[in-house]
Amino acid sequence: MMKRIDPIQINWKPAKNKVIPVYKQIIQYVCDRVASGEWVIGARLPSQRTMAKLFNVNRSTISIAIDELTSYGIISGKSGAGTQIVSNTWALMLPTKPSWKKLISSGYFQENNYRLQQINQLEFEPNIARLGTGELDLRLFPQKMWTEVLQKMSTEITSWGYAEPLGILELREAIVEHMRQFGINVSTENILVTSGALQALQLIASCMLKEGSTVFTEAPTYLKSLQMFQSAGLKLNGITMDHDGLEYWKIKNQIKNSESSILYTIPTNQNPTGITMSDIRRKELMDFCIKNRLPIIEDGAYQELCFDNDQFKPLKSIDDNGMVMYLGSASKTLAPGLRIGWVIASKPVIQRLGDAKMQMDYGASSLSQLVFAEFLKSGKYSSYLVDLKKTLKKRRDNALECLTKYFSQLATWNKPIGGFYIWLTFNESIEVDDIFERALKKKILLNPGDIYDFKHNRSIRISFAYLECDEFKESIKKLALLLMDK
Amino acid sequence: MMKRIDPIQINWKPAKNKVIPVYKQIIQYVCDRVASGEWVIGARLPSQRTMAKLFNVNRSTISIAIDELTSYGIISGKSGAGTQIVSNTWALMLPTKPSWKKLISSGYFQENNYRLQQINQLEFEPNIARLGTGELDLRLFPQKMWTEVLQKMSTEITSWGYAEPLGILELREAIVEHMRQFGINVSTENILVTSGALQALQLIASCMLKEGSTVFTEAPTYLKSLQMFQSAGLKLNGITMDHDGLEYWKIKNQIKNSESSILYTIPTNQNPTGITMSDIRRKELMDFCIKNRLPIIEDGAYQELCFDNDQFKPLKSIDDNGMVMYLGSASKTLAPGLRIGWVIASKPVIQRLGDAKMQMDYGASSLSQLVFAEFLKSGKYSSYLVDLKKTLKKRRDNALECLTKYFSQLATWNKPIGGFYIWLTFNESIEVDDIFERALKKKILLNPGDIYDFKHNRSIRISFAYLECDEFKESIKKLALLLMDK
CATH class of the missing domain: 3.40.640.10 (Type I PLP-dependent aspartate aminotransferase-like (Major domain))
Known part of the structure; x- marks a missing residue:
């Protein structure tokens, strides 16, 4: 039994001088109507053109708002049926509930959450050289x-x-x-x-x-x-x-x-x-x-x-x-x-x-x-650990050699007595964010030091645990060339 | 190099008319002195007899306080060396930090946390018949x-x-x-x-x-x-x-x-x-x-x-x-x-x-x-599930038969279409807390309904999933006899 759904009525306009961007005001407006029960599931939104007119905004602004509402699963554009309200419960919590990330208040770190998420995703890309990753080489699996x-x-x-x-x-x-x-x-x-x-x-x-x-x-x-x-x-x-x-x-x-x-x-x-x-x-x-x-x-x-x-x-x-x-x-x-x-x-x-x-x-x-x-x-x-440490030691020595060969003029670093990591600090002329993007184009994934710090730094975390000696050498060489080639 | 440690000075007496029991006041006093750094690690407490005098309390009160402080690992009685302060960091958090359980504010449930913890521990006792446990019979392991x-x-x-x-x-x-x-x-x-x-x-x-x-x-x-x-x-x-x-x-x-x-x-x-x-x-x-x-x-x-x-x-x-x-x-x-x-x-x-x-x-x-x-x-x-359901169904039928045989005069219950549980509600004359203790003496572990409810009830959760048919019958029979024998 289909219930007749009243057509959506809009008597509202976004404020253009507010701190909140207009498209966000529109998203909020739609969410509020759906949350209050005023706009029910199945209710159809006016066309984007009509909404642009009603809200007195550009078509592109409407388009951004509609895309975001769609991405949350609140509305859906079915061909022929126009754009409808499709969910009014969980989906509604996605834009309105303050992100759990807001809990994280450590100033600098918070801003770097985006970079961290980006790295998390890039790690699953095929054929990417993970030069700073915190994971052991899977090929060392016993x-x-x-x-x-x-x-x-x-x-x-x-x-x-x-x-x-x-x-x-x-x-x-x-x-x-x-x-x-x-x-x-x-x-x-x-x-x-x-x-x-x-x-x-x-x-x-x-x-x-x-x-x-x-x-x-x-x-x-x-x-x-x-x-x-x-x-x-x-x-x-x-x-x-x-x-x-x-x-x-x-x-x-x-x-x-x-x-x-x-x-x-x-x-x-x-x-x-x-x-x-x-x-x-x-x-x-x-x-x-x-x-x-x-x-x-x-x-x-x-x-x-x-x-x-x-x-x-x-x-x-x-x-x-x-x-x-x-x-x-x-x-x-x-x-x-x-x-x-x-x-x-x-x-x-x-x-x-x-x-x-x-x-x-x-x-x-x-x-x-x-x-x-x-x-x-x-x-x-225990015997696995003995072998593993031998391998890692060899890789560390190789890494230090490579750094001496290619980075002596570009950066400074320490000599670790174990573990996975070397902390590479660049000379003043080099910006890590810039290198990150350029390295990524060459399929090298870096872990910028900012991710780990309470303030800005000029370092990256290098790991010698994930790549084999030759792979490491190749990547570090590429990176050095890239740095000299600016 | 041993540092000389000043002997502990006590110029304090517990208040006897406070809401807080005297032994708790003593614990708090000791913790505060240790936390403030006034009493350092290695510092020796006076003898229990001396403390009783200083605090103007019974030896037994001192004894309770000392036992509790010992159980937290804050003090330790080394033979010959008397009772000393042995830890002033993590151990100190045990009595002073409000228990995390305080987070749980659901009135009735909170009070039942003790019973819940008791059951958790009793479940690991050997030869105990777990008549209401929320776990599948380990012998059904595929x-x-x-x-x-x-x-x-x-x-x-x-x-x-x-x-x-x-x-x-x-x-x-x-x-x-x-x-x-x-x-x-x-x-x-x-x-x-x-x-x-x-x-x-x-x-x-x-x-x-x-x-x-x-x-x-x-x-x-x-x-x-x-x-x-x-x-x-x-x-x-x-x-x-x-x-x-x-x-x-x-x-x-x-x-x-x-x-x-x-x-x-x-x-x-x-x-x-x-x-x-x-x-x-x-x-x-x-x-x-x-x-x-x-x-x-x-x-x-x-x-x-x-x-x-x-x-x-x-x-x-x-x-x-x-x-x-x-x-x-x-x-x-x-x-x-x-x-x-x-x-x-x-x-x-x-x-x-x-x-x-x-x-x-x-x-x-x-x-x-x-x-x-x-x-x-x-x-x-999938095929394991088919077998498992057959077994559980048989056990449910057995459980219902047993209940009809032994509990018709004592309680009411439902017939579940699956899962593990039957909810058994006793007649008014029967107190669950009382049965729990008496059943425990007969090595039968019950799950009182209060654990699951927002208010007091007269029920227990019965599980037919943990015990075999004969074991179930034996336990339920024992329980019935116990109830009739009051």
Whole structure:
């Protein structure tokens, strides 16, 4: 039974002197009519020509508004039937609801969200050389280990229900064993398995920290992963580094209330700079934090990728006072798609976090947990890491050689002791935004330093982990030529 | 180099007439001293006897405070060294920071959080009969399908990096195909793969809904899964059901502002009542929602478990206006540990949600995604579902028989057409809290209806999915005897 739908009546004109552009006023007007129920589903809009006349605007202005309303799925132009209202619920939330991105208030970073999204998309383009990407070369995937473990599990596993609140015991036992080599001696009660390190941050933000607290962090840092701190109402405060790491003494006069500050740090093979905090700096930082009662979140994502094993033990390994929460992850060493991370902290803190996780009902896939437990227990993961570090070391050396050869006159950089990254800072004459676009035309994707910083910089993040030596050389050469050819 | 630590000075007494118990005042006092830095790590507390004197309280009061401070890890009693301050950062957040549970403001539910946590823990006890649990019997795990798929994948998969923003294409294609049988015809662009249905709810809450909005839902419902709505500042409003499902007309005079309300519903095999909305009610509800511009989140967790296939198509299958967001999940049909769910919505809505997910960097494990894609594509999942439904149907019939035999004089219940649950409502003489404790002593774990409701009720949720027919019969018989034996 079709109900007769009254023709749409328009008695409104956009204001031409308003701050809001005319096309946006039109979108808002249409949305308001639909939201109020005045214009029902199936109601037909006048032709664009008629609307242009009614609103007293150009056809092109109408056209922009109609296109945007169509893209949200609010209206649809069916051939013959004209443009109709087709949705009045979810679709209506798309233009009117303030974008969730508005939650992210870190000035400079916010503006760079566009660039970040652009890079996220470009990463899926075929034949693009990702010169700064934060992902391990997929060709380094340990196929043999994977096949063996999966075949073993295909017959051994007989069920998987909801996992234990803190994570499957077998995995926590394996993590305890694994962390010993880094000087971290804890028990299974000190470990919470999470769905990647980001879930850990989310749990900490939501059930440990007070709104309005300050999170100190290296500047630049991997800001993207800290967005949830901001969503949880916490403030980020970037502290610069020298070649020994975080200049912790600069925190001192910025602490307003010691109760409501924490420090988030990536002391080893930092993302994006590749800087590793020296042993002396680590001790000094710990003393400083003890003195100022500043709790630490230590992100150990790249801790396991020090090319020479005995270097740079985690802060957690010299923590006698439950000051450091350590975050581990398999995302950088093995595969982000596994979604396995872990938190190490005191038992009561782990209980609190585990309780929150249980109530949220999240948690890592049991399948991923069991696979990673088997990787660890079988010793396969350790020997894989040895090989991986050899490969990455070779690639780093190659990268440094290439930079010396092609960039000596154009930029400066550091020599990382592990991880994925080199931080390349250009000479004053070079504008990163300009290079980004020009490199893109040559199918080279760069990660501008601005993405990671609280203010403008002249740097890019270089990764030697994603491309093979020859590919890297070719791309870096192209980039250098492009720079000299301006 | 050991620093000399000044002995602790105490010039304070708890107020005895305050609303706050004395032991809590003492805890607060100690925390404040430690937080301010006045009492440093290593500082020794006076003996309990001395403190009792100083504070002018009983030894037992001191003892309670000391125990609690110890449990947080703030102080520790080392033999010979007395009780010392051992942590002044994270540990200090445990007693002082308002519990994250305070976020949950749904009156009755909040009070029941304790019971919920108790049940969560009891579920891991050995030899306990879980008569109301929301999990499938682990013995129904499809071992053969699992072995075959894992063996295939052990050689076929050669890498896994970050997955595509909306989820691995192969899986989205398989889901598109899978949903056709339920009358839902969409394309891969309408599907977002999430880490369980709960992540979907979190994404919707954080990037679609306005703070202060009202979420209408069945009463009782699976409140636990709706906590994040409340954490996101949304209000829950429970609407009662009759045997045809949600009494939607009761929403009418509670809608204050049509823009800021949505409906969350489990129309098929509802959790916890087992009620399925009739076809007529579905159509009426859709008309009502269209008329009132009320967007719907349809939770299809139990949609695939209708024992007779052709019954009760999802609301999404009769949605012409992008009014319904459908949530699918493998948690109830296969294994919650897989952490695979999906949202079906219009393309622009999926884009918005996918964008948020990408920025949060969450997402389901690639491994889980690939495994589930293979389950679906190979047809193994469909034939597994056929078997599973046969088994569950048999168990339901057995459960109904048992109830008729043992509970006719004690309670009333409904006959579900699928899913896991029967809603058992006791006669007036019976108190659920009382039965819960008594049943527990007999190693039977019940799920009191209060956990799911906005107000007190006299019901329990019975599940026929977790126990075999004989086990179910035995437990239900025990329970009946217990009830008659009061």
